[in-house]
Structures are given as C-alpha cells and as structure tokens.
Amino acid sequence: MLPVPHRIERVRRETRDTFTLELAPVSGAAIFSPGQFNMLYVFGAGESAISISGHPGRPEKLVHTVRAVGVVTRAMRKLKRGDSIGVRGPFGAPWPVDLSEGRDVVLVTGGIGLAPLRPVIYHVLANRNKYGKLVLLYGARTPADRLYTREFERWRRRPDTYIDSTVDAAGRDWTGNVGVVTRLIPRADFDAANAIVMICGPEIMMRYTVAEMQKRGVSLDRIFVSMERNMKCAVVACGHCQYGPHFLCSDGPVLRFDRIAGLFGKREI
Amino acid sequence: MTVQSLEPILAEHPFCEGLDPQDVRVLSGCASNLVFRPGEMICREGEHADRFYLIREGRIAIEVYTPERGQVMIQTAGAGEMVGWSWLVPPHRWRFDVRALDTTRALALDAECLRGKCEIDPRLGYELLKRTAAVFAERLLATRLQLLDVYGDNS
Numbered sequence: 001m002l003p004v005p006h007r008i009e010r011v012r013r014e015t016r017d018t019f020t021l022e023l024a025p026v027s028g029a030a031i032f033s034p035g036q037f038n039m040l041y042v043f044g045a046g047e048s049a050i051s052i053s054g055h056p057g058r059p060e061k062l063v064h065t066v067r068a069v070g071v072v073t074r075a076m077r078k079l080k081r082g083d084s085i086g087v088r089g090p091f092g093a094p095w096p097v098d099l100s101e102g103r104d105v106v107l108v109t110g111g112i113g114l115a116p117l118r119p120v121i122y123h124v125l126a127n128r129n130k131y132g133k134l135v136l137l138y139g140a141r142t143p144a145d146r147l148y149t150r151e152f153e154r155w156r157r158r159p160d161t162y163i164d165s166t167v168d169a170a171g172r173d174w175t176g177n178v179g180v181v182t183r184l185i186p187r188a189d190f191d192a193a194n195a196i197v198m199i200c201g202p203e204i205m206m207r208y209t210v211a212e213m214q215k216r217g218v219s220l221d222r223i224f225v226s227m228e229r230n231m232k233c234a235v236v237a238c239g240h241c242q243y244g245p246h247f248l249c250s251d252g253p254v255l256r257f258d259r260i261a262g263l264f265g266k267r268e269i
Numbered sequence: 270m271t272v273q274s275l276e277p278i279l280a281e282h283p284f285c286e287g288l289d290p291q292d293v294r295v296l297s298g299c300a301s302n303l304v305f306r307p308g309e310m311i312c313r314e315g316e317h318a319d320r321f322y323l324i325r326e327g328r329i330a331i332e333v334y335t336p337e338r339g340q341v342m343i344q345t346a347g348a349g350e351m352v353g354w355s356w357l358v359p360p361h362r363w364r365f366d367v368r369a370l371d372t373t374r375a376l377a378l379d380a381e382c383l384r385g386k387c388e389i390d391p392r393l394g395y396e397l398l399k400r401t402a403a404v405f406a407e408r409l410l411a412t413r414l415q416l417l418d419v420y421g422d423n424s
C-alpha cells in the first residue's frame with residue numbers, strides 16, 4: 001500500500017513539543033473508526049504510526065496530534081500549511097464504541113494518550129442518547145503540557161459528562177489537582193458494573209489504572225488498552241509489532257485487557 | 270445550644286468504612302468539625318502534629334517549601350480522603366505544609382486523645398494503623414509514579 005499525498009491545511013501548536021495537523025486528501029476521504037491510526041510519511045525523513053485524533057463523523061478533515069520525539073516526528077513538526085505529507089491507512093482495531101452502547105464510557109488517559117481517545121469523545125457526544133455517563137480522567141506532566149485545553153473546558157462544563165484532570169507537578173498558581181491520574185479513579189462517578197473502560201497512555205500508567213479499575217469492581221473483559229509498539233508495515237507482513245501472539249497493527253492497537261493480561265508488563269515481550 | 274454529635278458524620282467517611290460502631294463512637298470523642306477558607310494554611314512543616322484530618326468537602330494541597338523553587342505542590346487530596354500521618358510517628362511534627370484550595374470541610378482528630386485511646390485499646394490502635402498504612406501505601410505508590418515522570422522526554 002503506497003502513501004497517498006495529503007495537503008496540510010492547518011498546523012496548530014498544542015504544547016511545547018506537541019502539535020496538531022489537519023490534512024485534506026488530494027483525492028477522496030477515508031472513513032475511520034475511533035482508535036484507528038495512519039502511517040504518516042514525511043518525504044525524505046520516514047514514516048510513523050499516528051492515531052487519528054479528529055471527528056469520525058467528519059473524515060474529510062483528517063486530524064493527527066503528534067508529539068515530536070525523534071527523527072520522523074521532528075521532521076513533521078517542521079511542516080507548514082500547504083506542504084504535502086503521505087498517508088497510508090486507516091489501520092488497526094478501534095475502541096469498542098459499539099460494545100459501549102447503553103453503558104457508561106470511562107476514558108482514562110495520560111499525556112499524548114488523549115489524542116487517540118478524542119474521536120471516542122466526539123462519537124459519544126454526537127450520539128449522546130446511546131450512551132450512559134461519559135467519564136474522562138486525564139493526567140498530564142504539568143499544566144502547560146495539557147492538550148486541547150479549550151475543548152477540554154467545554155467538555156467539562158457540559159452537564160452530561162464527568163471530567164477530571166490532574167498534573168504530576170505544578171507551581172502554586174495552579175488551582176487544579178496534583179498527583180497521578182489513578183488518584184482520580186476512586187471518586188469518579190460511574191457504575192463499575194455497567195462500564196466500559198478505555199485506557200491510553202504510557203504502559204506503566206495503564207498497568208496501575210487497570211489495578212485501580214479492578215479495585216472499583218470493573219472486570220478485565222470490560223477494560224481496553226491501546227498498545228502502541230513500534231510499527232513498520234502496518235499490514236501484518238513485517239512482524240515488527242508482534243506482541244505475544246498478537247500483531248498490534250491489525251489485532252491492536254486497541255486490545256481487550258483480559259486477552260493480554262498474561263503478557264502485560266512482562267519484561268521480555 | 271445543643272452540641273451535635275459527630276458520630277454520624279464520622280461513620281459516613283470512607284476512612285471509617287467497616288469500622289465497629291463502638292470504635293466510631295470512641296473516635297468521635299476525639300473529633301472536631303472544621304472549615305477552612307480557600308488559601309488558608311491547615312498546618313505547616315515542622316509544627317507539632319497534634320491532629321489528622323478527614324476531608325468531607327473541598328480540596329487541599331500538600332506542599333513543601335524549597336528555597337530554590339518556593340512552594341511546590343506535591344499532591345492534592347479531596348473529599349473522602351485522609352490527610353496527615355505525622356501524629357502517629359515520632360517526633361510528631363508535620364513533614365509538609367497543607368493548604369486549603371477550596372472551602373474545605375474536615376473532621377480533625379486530636380492526636381493526643383487518639384494515642385491515649387489506642388494505648389488503652391491496642392485492637393483499636395491496630396485498626397487505625399491498618400487504615401493509615403493503606404493511605405501511606407497509596408500515596409507512596411502515587412509519588413513513585415510521579416517520580417518516574419512517565420510523560421517526560423525520556424520515557
């Protein structure tokens with residue numbers, strides 16, 4: 001599968017190291033499900049797997065939020081409006097938005113992990129009466145590292161959501177919570193017996209979040225995590241993203257936790 | 270004026286969940302009901318730790334002062350949580366500053382009164398120790414995760 005050229009319509013700086021690209025396909029938009037990702041190809045630099053962070057109901061505007069960490073993503077940060085970028089995709093297993101119908105939807109995320117979950121928020125808000133409570137618990141490094149702050153505030157003000165956030169470190173001018181995201185779980189307002197939990201963040205954060213969810217009484221088959229391991233081909237050919245018996249580019253990145261519980265946190269995997 | 274017993278309020282607090290009603294009664298004899306304004310200092314590092322707090326409403330910040338960075342927030346805590354363990358561990362001095370972020374309602378449990386009751390009734394002492402240890406463990410784990418800087422540049 002060859003990269004399809006897309007034009008960069010807009011670049012938005014989110015934080016010190018994170019930015020959002022809005023892309024328009026040169027021909028035909030691809031429909032995607034929340035949680036799916038594209039392989040973005042920067043000509044001359046290489047390719048990276050990046051989740052789609054836009055509205056699944058508006059696929060004509062392809063949105064990606066990227067944290068500049070290395071060769072490809074730093075090259076991506078240099079791109080400007082009007083530049084071209086290659087796109088292969090969408091790939092991967094989505095978040096369980098269908099299974100979540102009629103239930104409370106609980107999203108726990110940290111850092112850049114909010115980006116792959118944002119399409120779930122859009123989907124639930126666009127189909128509000130199909131879902132129970134919408135809970136979003138978000139952890140960031142510092143107040144300045146929080147993503148989508150204005151939009152987050154709009155979600156928080158809605159009467160039909162439970163939204164809470166925290167940062168790992170803050171100065172005295174910060175009036176929000178300080179501490180890890182797992183500390184928000186005990187007081188979050190949802191029905192553990194009837195909730196689907198979706199977690200996206202660094203693996204260690206996901207590990208502790210699962211433990212805290214178990215304490216709340218959520219069973220492992222209703223917890224989903226996003227396993228973002230190194231990806232190359234994205235079409236189950238190269239084996240780069242193999243995780244135990246799973247190929248994360250097609251079985252994942254979203255996996256039901258009980259299916260990987262034995263692998264999760266194992267050092268040699 | 271009638272003085273309302275704090276027993277029912279105490280019994281409702283998660284720290285007392287599953288506690289024998291008799292024990293709740295004993296604890297309520299050491300409890301007082303307090304309100305702090307936003308920004309008010311609840312305790313300061315180095316001062317005598319003569320009580321601990323069960324937060325009923327609002328939020329507090331646990332802070333430490335460093336000459337280089339000024340006042341640094343370590344963690345915040347809210348309704349349903351317990352704050353303060355220095356009352357249990359000699360030399361009974363606060364190790365952190367605690368400041369109210371919002372209007373905060375809390376039950377304060379007098380340390381000397383409680384220590385006295387625990388010395389007389391070691392079973393109650395052990396029960397309180399288990400509950401306080403669970404809070405220690407949870408805070409320690411959270412602090413370790415914070416130290417790992419999981420969203421930082423090197424993770």
Ligand SMILES: Cc1cc2nc3c(=O)[nH]c(=O)nc-3n(C[C@H](O)[C@H](O)[C@H](O)COP(=O)(O)OP(=O)(O)OC[C@H]3O[C@@H](n4cnc5c(N)ncnc54)[C@H](O)[C@@H]3O)c2cc1C
Pocket residue numbers: 037047048049050051052065066067068069070071072073074092112115116227228229230231253
């Ligand atoms: C399914 C999937 C979805 C993803 N979604 C997003 C997203 O929405 N936004 C985003 O910014 N990133 C996302 N990532 C991570 C992104 O693919 C990597 O950060 C990127 O490929 C790094 O490439 P690079 O050349 O810039 O860095 P490199 O030069 O290859 O590496 C630089 C540093 O980044 C680390 N790194 C490399 N790959 C990954 C990875 N897959 N996960 C975490 N750290 C990595 C390396 O260990 C190294 O420390 C996703 C990854 C996967 C597998």
